[in-house]
Amino acid sequence: MHLYLHIPFCKQACHYCDFHFSTSLSQKSSLVDALCQEIILQKDYLPIKSLETIYFGGGTPSLLTEAELVQIFTTIRTHFTVSPTAEITLEANPDDLSVETLHMLRRYVNRLSIGIQTFDEATLRWMNRAHTAIEAESCVWQAREAGFENMSVDLIYGIPNREKTLWQTDLQKALALDVPHLSAYALTIEPDTAFGRWQKKGKLPPADESLAAEQFEELTKALTDKGYEHYEISNFARPEQYARHNTAYWQRRSYLGVGPSAHSYNGFSRQYNVANNARYIAEIRQGRLPAEVEELTVVDQVNEYLLTGLRTQWGCSLSELTTLLGEDFAQKQTHDLAAMYASGWLIRNSNDRLQLTGAGKLFADRVAATLFVE
Template sequence: MHLYLHIPFCKQACHYCDFHFSTSLSQKSALVDALCAELILQKDYLPSNQLETVYFGGGTPSLLSESELAQISETIHAYFTISPSAEITLEANPDDLTVEKLTMLRRYVNRLSIGIQTFDEATLRWMNRAHTATEAEVCVNRAHEAGFDNMSVDLIYGIPNRDDSMWQADLQKTLALGVPHISAYALTIEPDTAFGRWQQKGKLPPADEALAASQFETLTNALTTAGYEHYEISNFAKPGLYARHNTAYWQRRSYLGIGPSAHSYNGHSRQYNIANNARYIADIKHGKLPATVEELTVADQVNEYLLTGLRTQWGCSLNELNVLYSADFAQKQTNDLLSMYKTGWLVREGDRLRLTESGKLFADRVAATLFVDQ
């Protein structure tokens, strides 16, 4: 089973981010207490209490002090069993990763996911990132020296008014750092962000889909040539070093989400925690789970599997679709499947439906075409 913990605090707000977080750290200690209390309240949510992965996400989990990280870790160990081979990941910003911080983190986690985004100083400032280009490079080398052999870095492409040379430079620098896992995302402009407000006022051009598609192709070619497997649309890994936690999401495994705005999934329903720190803390103090439960219909489960499974190199199993749908999926969706085969975006290989290289640019459209009705 799999555990996600949302740490909803950041030093400052990146201009593109619409995740739930606060830049005020005044409630951090109370929030950690509430996380631990929710872990106890939710200890029986999963079919098994043995954890194969634990993921500290956010926000910025690298803002946690050692005492706070120890408190959470001790609570997890008290109420769950952690597999000896468990992947324990913590998201981190480069400016937090001092030698001392990395030494401390090694006592609690065995994998880092570092939010670099770009090595270009001007673009980091434009995005309102808290770190510098130098810190981005130095922190990866420090993490290697601290013993973090398993780590990932995040990059962003498709940035307006930034030419291909900057993107190529980001890729070259990332490859030179020798990280085993790279997550790369096209910049999306969400309404409730600084970029979204800039765009509404005409201060930021719309996303350039042609630029993003071109840079996605550059990304794919550079990383696969360098020996990375393109195992999910936005994720590349050296052989065998996939992000096990995220892969569990894409493969419909059960997981428990702890913290404000966190989601949980148990195979037949989803649970959504309230995205409000103060109300989350207050409800947990009163022994109440601040969550909304959504029972999933057959169509929900089929469509979610198509949406996530098609993003991966493994694609979707027709046998699994048949079990979920209680019918022959391929027969029911014959016309839509033929349409997707004809476009060259989808192929069938034995039991599997997989996106082609060109289809990866249209993953959501392919999945939506194959969706079944309620």
């Protein structure tokens, strides 16, 4: 079983982010209380009670105090068994990772996912990130000294109006840190963000897809040349050091998500918590789950598997697609599969799995959409 906890607080709003969060910390204590209560309310959501992974996302979970972490873990361990080999990840911002904080976190979690995004000072300011370029590098070395061997760093590419050499510098600095895992995402401009509002006013150009594609190819070459496996479109890892929690999502495993805006999946339905802190706290205090449930049809399950599975190095099993669909998937989608093979974006490997080619990784969503069943 896999557990996700959404911590919806940040010091300040990054100009590109449209995740659910608040920059006011006044409700943090009340929300942690509610989150713990939701863990109790949801303890029977899945039949398995042994946790293989725990993931603190957000928001900025590195804003949690030690007392709050103790409260959360006490609740978790009271109602679930945590595997001795569980991967316990906490997302963190470099400016939160003082030496003291790192040693405190090491007592509770064994993996950090650090939101660096770029090592360039001017770009950090433009994004409205809270950390400095110096902190972006120093926090990784300090985390290693504190005992963290399992770390990931995030980068953003495809940034408009930026010297192309700065992306190459970001890659060089990330590789020099020698972390076992790296995630990289193309900048997307969402409407309800500062960047979205700037773009609407003509102050920011549209995302440059050709630039993003060029930098994605530079990223792929740089990391694979250094021995990283490109195991998911946006994720690279040293051999066998994949993010186990996120891999569970991509491989259709069940998970429980707690906290405002968190999602849960039991194999047959998805559950979505309200993305409003005050409403979430009020409903939980009344013993009610502030969630909507979406029952997944056979078509939903097949198409979700295509959308997530094709993004990974393992691809999609044709036999599993056939089992889900209840009829021969390859036969049903003969025409579309032939078109994708001919495009050079998709192959059917010797293990009877559908996999994207290197060129196909640039068109992952298009390939999946082409193969969707109706």
